[in-house]
Amino acid sequence: MESRFFITEDIKEHKKGRDILNILKNYSIVSSEAEFLEMLKEKKLGFEKEKGYFLFTVKKGRFLKSYHLDENFRKIKEEYYLSYENNCPFNCVYCYLRDYYSHGAGIFYVNTEDMFRELDNHKGNNEMISCGIVNDSLVYDNITDISHDLIDYFGNREDLTLEFRTKSKNIKGLLKEKVYKNILVSFTFSPEEVIEKYEFHTASLQDRITAARQLQEHGYDIGIRIDPVINIKNRKNAYTDMINKLMRELDTKKIRDIGLGSLRYTKGLKDKVLSERKTDLFYNELVTGIDGKERYFKGIRIQMYSEIVEEIRKYGDFDIYLGMEEEYIWKKVLK
Helix, strand or coil: CCCCEEEEHHHHHCHHHHHHHCCCCCCEEECCHHHHHHHHHHHCCCHHHHCCCEEEECCCCCCEEECCCCCCECCCCEEEEECCEEECCCEECCCCHHHHCCCCCEEEECCHHHHHHHHHCCCCCCEEEECCCCECCCCCHHHHCHHHHHHHHHCCCCCEEEEEEECCCCCHHHHCCCCCCCEEEEEECCCHHHHHHHEECCCCHHHHHHHHHHHHHHCCEEEEEEEEECCCCCHHHHHHHHHHHHHHHCCHHHEEEEEEEECEECHHHHHHHHCCCCCCCCCCCEEECCCCCEEECHHHHHHHHHHHHHHHHHHCCCCEEECCCEHHHHHHHCC
16 A cells, blocks of 8 residues: 655654654655645645645744735734645645645654754744644644644743644644743634535634633633634524534633634635635635735625634733735724
8 A cells, every 4th residue: 555654865864753753653755845736736636635745854944934925904813824744634725735735745854853853043033933834733743743842942932933823633743842932723623514614624613622621721722713704694593603602612811812714825826726626615706915815805805804803802802813804994983
């Protein structure tokens, strides 16, 4: 049986690579990342089947990257992100990584010591660095144990905040670690209907809530990310019910912030999705935004955000922000 895990020989030169090889029972060897990607191309699997493949290799470029925002959008909390891992095994229909990468396979770069040296040279000023922008922070943590390395490092970097972001329930690693004030675990929450229709293979809403609560009980602060909000039928009731469930089951005093964003996508993403599956995700009242991405009309976005914010505020005064939105939208929604 063909292995779905691949490595390049040079991972043996790095401690993280050797640790991973002690866990993997079955893998194949390729000469380079380029060979791995060419192999996937020749197989003609399609994006969704490519998600079953994973490569461990060594990164040549930078790990710390700026979170790019169109100049017309208001600044958000995530100023930087770490790119030690690309893609994830989840298959969210709306995920921008479909159009960001040329493939669906996961790649983990084992030379994490180079990442931490790079971070040593970054002088922080209370910025947030996310490790869940081009991957899911926790889904492969049982193999990579990257959460331990990140917490061990950022625990001594009070000038920076680290955000783990996930749709996974794989929190065993985090529960073993000491808790620091500058470590935040953010879960993306969606109504169960959205999860079932558009977030394939992710943890259920209840599993995400349970995981978040367990982390709070361990001492972590939690971030709530409701992004993307999708204009489904019975939208108001679905999102209201979800907010009520979150606020009843989580410790509201340990919710550090709440980020909201609406469905947005490029034409390239839409074309790639529709080439592989039927979905009603893209058939709504949409318009091209200032960054070239399709979005709901401003009036719809304002209404969706306002409904959610109104419900959230029934439970307290939370730090709420909007993702990839103009100042005008912020003022209308968060007045």
